[in-house]
Amino acid sequence: MRTSQLLLPTLREDPGEAETVSHRLMLRSGLIRKVAAGIYTYLPLGLRIIRKVEHIIREEMNRAGAQELLMPIASPAELWKETGRWNYYGKELFRFKDRHERDFCLGPTHEEVITDLFRREVRSYRQLPLNFYQIQTKFRDEIRPRFGLMRGREFIMKDAYSFDRDEAGARVSYQKMYDAYQRIFTRCGLRFRAVEADTGLIGGTSSHEFMVLADTGEETIVYSETGTYAANVERAEVLPPEESNAEARRPMRPVDTPNRRTIEDVTKFLKVDPSRLVKTLLYNTGKETVAVLIRGDHEANEIKIKRLLGIADIELAGPATVEKATGAPVGFAGPVGLKDVRIVADHAVKTARNVIVGANRADQHYVDVNWERDFQVDQFADLRNAREGDPSPRKDGILKATKGIEVGHVFMLGTKYSELMNAVYLDPNGKECLAVMGCYGIGVGRTAAAAVEQNHDEKGIIWPFPIAPFHVHLLPLGQSAGVTGATERLYDAVHAAGFEALWDDRDERAGVKFNDADLIGAPYQLIVGDKGLADGTIEVKIRKTGEKLKVAPVDVPETLSKLSASSRAADS
RNA sequence: CGGGGCGUAGCGCAGCCCGGUAGCGCGCCUGCUUUGGGAGCAGGAUGUCGGAGGUUCAAAUCCUCUCGCCCCGACCA
Numbered sequence: 001m002r003t004s005q006l007l008l009p010t011l012r013e014d015p016g017e018a019e020t021v022s023h024r025l026m027l028r029s030g031l032i033r034k035v036a037a038g039i040y041t042y043l044p045l046g047l048r049i050i051r052k053v054e055h056i057i058r059e060e061m062n063r064a065g066a067q068e069l070l071m072p073i074a075s076p077a078e079l080w081k082e083t084g085r086w087n088y089y090g091k092e093l094f095r096f097k098d099r100h101e102r103d104f105c106l107g108p109t110h111e112e113v114i115t116d117l118f119r120r121e122v123r124s125y126r127q128l129p130l131n132f133y134q135i136q137t138k139f140r141d142e143i144r145p146r147f148g149l150m151r152g153r154e155f156i157m158k159d160a161y162s163f164d165r166d167e168a169g170a171r172v173s174y175q176k177m178y179d180a181y182q183r184i185f186t187r188c189g190l191r192f193r194a195v196e197a198d199t200g201l202i203g204g205t206s207s208h209e210f211m212v213l214a215d216t217g218e219e220t221i222v223y224s225e226t227g228t229y230a231a232n233v234e235r236a237e238v239l240p241p242e243e244s245n246a247e248a249r250r251p252m253r254p255v256d257t258p259n260r261r262t263i264e265d266v267t268k269f270l271k272v273d274p275s276r277l278v279k280t281l282l283y284n285t286g287k288e289t290v291a292v293l294i295r296g297d298h299e300a301n302e303i304k305i306k307r308l309l310g311i312a313d314i315e316l317a318g319p320a321t322v323e324k325a326t327g328a329p330v331g332f333a334g335p336v337g338l339k340d341v342r343i344v345a346d347h348a349v350k351t352a353r354n355v356i357v358g359a360n361r362a363d364q365h366y367v368d369v370n371w372e373r374d375f376q377v378d379q380f381a382d383l384r385n386a387r388e389g390d391p392s393p394r395k396d397g398i399l400k401a402t403k404g405i406e407v408g409h410v411f412m413l414g415t416k417y418s419e420l421m422n423a424v425y426l427d428p429n430g431k432e433c434l435a436v437m438g439c440y441g442i443g444v445g446r447t448a449a450a451a452v453e454q455n456h457d458e459k460g461i462i463w464p465f466p467i468a469p470f471h472v473h474l475l476p477l478g479q480s481a482g483v484t485g486a487t488e489r490l491y492d493a494v495h496a497a498g499f500e501a502l503w504d505d506r507d508e509r510a511g512v513k514f515n516d517a518d519l520i521g522a523p524y525q526l527i528v529g530d531k532g533l534a535d536g537t538i539e540v541k542i543r544k545t546g547e548k549l550k551v552a553p554v555d556v557p558e559t560l561s562k563l564s565a566s567s568r569a570a571d572s
Numbered sequence: 573c574g575g576g577g578c579g580u581a582g583c584g585c586a587g588c589c590c591g592g593u594a595g596c597g598c599g600c601c602u603g604c605u606u607u608g609g610g611a612g613c614a615g616g617a618u619g620u621c622g623g624a625g626g627u628u629c630a631a632a633u634c635c636u637c638u639c640g641c642c643c644c645g646a647c648c649a
Contacts, residue, residue, distance in 0.1 A: 013584045015583075443648090444649085510610095531608065
């Protein structure tokens with residue numbers, strides 16, 4: 001492909017709208033352009049990358065025995081009402097009416113549609129197991145789209161759904177997808193880690209997220225350095241502290257804490273460590289107000305709280321509710337003397353002695369407060385986020401924390417959707433059985449963006465060979481007949497050897513071509529100039545290392561084959 | 573939705589506080605020179621100053637409303 005035939009609008013300066021590396025570089029290198037918030041056009045070069053990622057996904061999904069189909073983007077409300085998600089999904093579900101005033105939505109995921117297909121078309125246990133996948137545009141009306149392709153409202157996703165006769169079969173299907181994902185992300189040239197995850201809105205029994213390790217990641221994961229445990233912090237279990245606390249209980253007393261409302265204010269004012277405080281968070285569940293006690297240096301985990309309460313949606317109570325429940329303004333809530341409110345507490349509160357809590361009076365706290373003697377707790381549970389330094393719940397070491405970008409997610413769904421939608425098959429005895437399901441997603445654009453986050457330098461992108469838009473970037477310097485002729489012969493030879501080449505045939509100065517090539521990030525650049533040709537060589541520049549090899553033009557295909565051998569090995 | 577910020581030429585920005593002919597750099601067009609890391613000189617084109625309303629002799633600038641976008645928090649591939 002010649003650049004003169006390609007819309008490739010590279011930008012010299014960083015666009016004002018982008019702050020993240022991948023977003024900035026994808027705009028600058030002419031891969032994407034924004035149409036509206038979270039909605040992008042893929043320009044020709046960007047689409048090539050998307051197609052490369054899709055190609056790898058297809059190969060691995062097919063290898064794992066899944067079959068590709070394609071479901072519609074618009075789906076009727078009826079299906080979503082059957083599973084209850086028409087109400088449950090919230091504003092993220094983009095709804096609209098057709099000309100007959102019938103309700104529709106843009107598919108954010110496709111459990112309903114695929115389960116509907118299954119129940120209509122599959123009858124017998126002989127047809128199972130089945131695994132269907134599609135690579136398709138999804139729409140989720142995200143509260144806050146950001147970082148370009150990292151979190152779009154419209155985005156391309158590979159989603160797959162497995163149907164098995166039983167739990168055991170479903171576990172096999174799940175494992176096959178888990179293995180396929182390992183291969184996919186490895187082939188995309190990513191450093192990643194599979195971690196235990198929460199099941200969120202999709203529901204189901206267990207799941208893993210595939211996290212690309214990057215500082216700009218929105219997720220925090222914890223893992224055991226010495227063991228195998230790895231989990232999203234929102235999921236990671238925290239073991240109850242083992243040691244009992246021998247500290248003697250001192251008598252409780254009130255102290256004045258004028259206008260000190262936050263943990264930080266109170267600890268500074270009383271000159272104590274945050275771990276000496278217990279914070280009292282009041283949550284509205286829709287039915288009641290619940291007080292959640294968390295040690296001052298710990299972070300509340302709302303997912304765990306929701307799970308404990310068995311409530312899908314909770315929110316921190318507003319000032320009015322807080323005042324009603326505690327009789328004090330926000331910032332002075334505490335468990336002592338708190339009436340008519342259910343109190344749940346994190347395990348760490350149980351062993352904490354002589355702590356500081358709000359007094360349920362303006363500008364006062366209690367110090368030397370002790371559980372059982374001074375306040376009661378209805379239930380203790382694991383309610384906080386894991387953090388670095390906590391023991392691994394598998395008892396295989398101490399947890400470390402890192403940031404990650406979620407590029408894939410696999411779920412064991414169980415029979416949640418088959419029950420709600422009556423997706424059944426007949427077993428050998430002619431008895432109706434619920435299909436046991438799994439579902440498996442990969443964000444295609446996000447995978448590409450994550451690859452940029454992990455593979456770039458100050459000059460631009462450094463594409464991993466398997467997903468590079470072009471393998472080789474030909475840079476003829478000047479317009480002499482010798483250079484043009486040599487470039488043309490190289491272009492053909494490189495193609496014949498199986499490489500995709502981009503030929504910069506613009507009448508630009510060397511510096512412009514070099515900078516654009518570094519920005520676009522093809523793994524190899526071929527620099528053809530009169531200087532080199534005079535002694536019979538051209539230069540092969542390796543983008544990643546900056547290394548330049550002087551090579552006779554006839555030897556270029558072989559040199560490229562050798563250089564790329566290791567990156568291509570993963571293909572087979 | 574809450575908090576913060578921004579909308580001025582294709583891109584990056586200044587001008588706004590203190591109202592008075594709309595500017596700079598890059599890119600784009602023409603010509604000459606140059607040609608291995610974002611060239612030089614000369615000439616040129618390009619704006620409903622996000623939109624609507626208001627104040628004023630006069631509004632990019634002040635006021636009100638509105639739309640869009642970005643960043644930080646609750647959602648997720």
